[in-house]
Amino acid sequence: MSELFKGRIAVLGMGYVGLPTAVAIATRGIDVVGVDINPATVAAVSRGEVPFIEPDLAVAVSGAVAMGRLTAASEPPDADAFIIAVPTPFHEDRTADLSCVRAAAEQIAPRLRPGNIVVLESTSPPGTTERVSGWIGALRPDIRMPHDGDSSSDIFVAHCPERVLPGRTMIEIVTNDRVVGGLTQQCAEKAASIYRLFAQGEILLTDAASAEMAKLVENAYRDVNIAFANELSMITEALHIDVWEVIRLANRHPRVNILSPGPGVGGHCIPVDPWFIVSAAPELARLIRTAREVNDRRPHYVAEQVVAKAKRFRSPTIACLGLTFKANVDDVRESPAIEVVSLIADALADTEILISDPFVDALPTQLSGYSNLHLENAYQAVERADIVVLLVEHEPFRAIWHNRLGGKVVYDTRGAWR
Ligand SMILES: NC(=O)c1ccc[n+]([C@@H]2O[C@H](COP(=O)([O-])OP(=O)(O)OC[C@H]3O[C@@H](n4cnc5c(N)ncnc54)[C@H](O)[C@@H]3O)[C@@H](O)[C@H]2O)c1
Helix, strand or coil: CCCCCCCEEEEECCCCCHHHHHHHHHCCCCEEEEECCCHHHHHHHHCCCCCCCCCCHHHHHHHHHHCCCEEEECCCCCCCEEEECCCCCECCCCCECCHHHHHHHHHHHHHCCCCCEEEECCCCCCCHHHHHHHHHHHHCCCCCCHHHCCCCCCCEEEECCCCCCCCCHHHHHHHCCEEEEECCHHHHHHHHHHHCCCCCCCEEEEEHHHHHHHHHHHHHHHHHHHHHHHHHHHHHHHCCCCHHHHHHHHCCCCCCCCCCCCCCCCCCCCCCHHHHHHHHCCCCCHHHHHHHHHHHHHHHHHHHHHHHHHCCCCCCEEEEECCCCCCCCCCCCCCHHHHHHHHHHHHCCCCEEEEECCCCCCCCHHHCCCCCEEECCHHHHHHHCCEEEECCCCHHHHHHCHHHCCCCEEEECCCCCC
């Protein structure tokens, strides 16, 4: 019978990954303390509220807080296990910025007691879990850490990458298979005892570096395939061929599955994680780098197409539908739609641009300086526009627009209105 974790867990980082993880564990009857450096987040979670939109999360958090299983704090408490789910962005040179991970590791170091488990969930370059162990070890020479290969350490350190899809997090956090990579075999087994509490998918034990690399490879794989679709879309557009029809036909081949083109790649996983592979092996990761460059260039291409269409009018009004990085979520981080809108607004400073997104009620800071941009409800925006650009295929946009687009120039970057 596999071991099940008993004790108290602290989860550092109450964001899109940490809060669902904390609540999934708390719901299994474990006491969980959610730790965050943002006082507003701590206050919201303490009230049983969620500071962002994710289906089914709010009800789970309010329930876990009401039951007294989930609490929030700004400092790590004493606990039996610590899960680190803090951001891992990149520096300007595209190398990983591990400052939040290091800060979290150093915050928990004074709390650690023999037998404790430390799990890094943040997406990280190969070797980071070992570095976490090293950072803790430097502050705690009194305890044996596993990073030097000592199979009988006092503390168990592992990496368990998160692969949930925003918008489906509460389902996938339970149903997805989990990769758990330990610095030693025992570390992996100890960390797995936590995920067995709530994961219904298979738990796959491995070493920490393989787990780190597997997560990065998953996102690089998707990035390369999206780049293929985006490149295809530019080629077919130049040849006056409908890319969606080409993909539909090609995908009838039993071993072909081309992804959908779009205005770029957003979120803070796929546009970020492949760079961690590129910076680990810059001479070798040529395809992965090129895919990143193709996808990063994509918003410029889309904006150029819109500007070219606008030049056909004397004084056009443009409606841009969708700002978030993907459909049916409120997350605007790394959103290519925002980049497209700002590029159009830069190029057409005298053109009125109406923006609509049912999940966004104020202009994101990147767009707040433009006097020619206005948030508008989608009906009004489409009604008034000469050019309608679909940037995000939110469900309300998909459903209602066919009959309202007559006589307008339509640029559907998502193929939602075919
Ligand atoms: N969002 C996703 O869908 C997703 C999916 C898979 C993996 N990941 C990875 O998970 C990690 C976390 O991502 P996220 O989307 O949850 O980020 P997020 O920005 O939503 O949340 C991170 C939280 O950590 C807090 N924080 C920062 N430093 C801290 C510290 N030292 N101690 C305590 N709290 C701290 C921040 O205030 C913030 O609330 C990243 O490595 C990301 O790449 C994210």
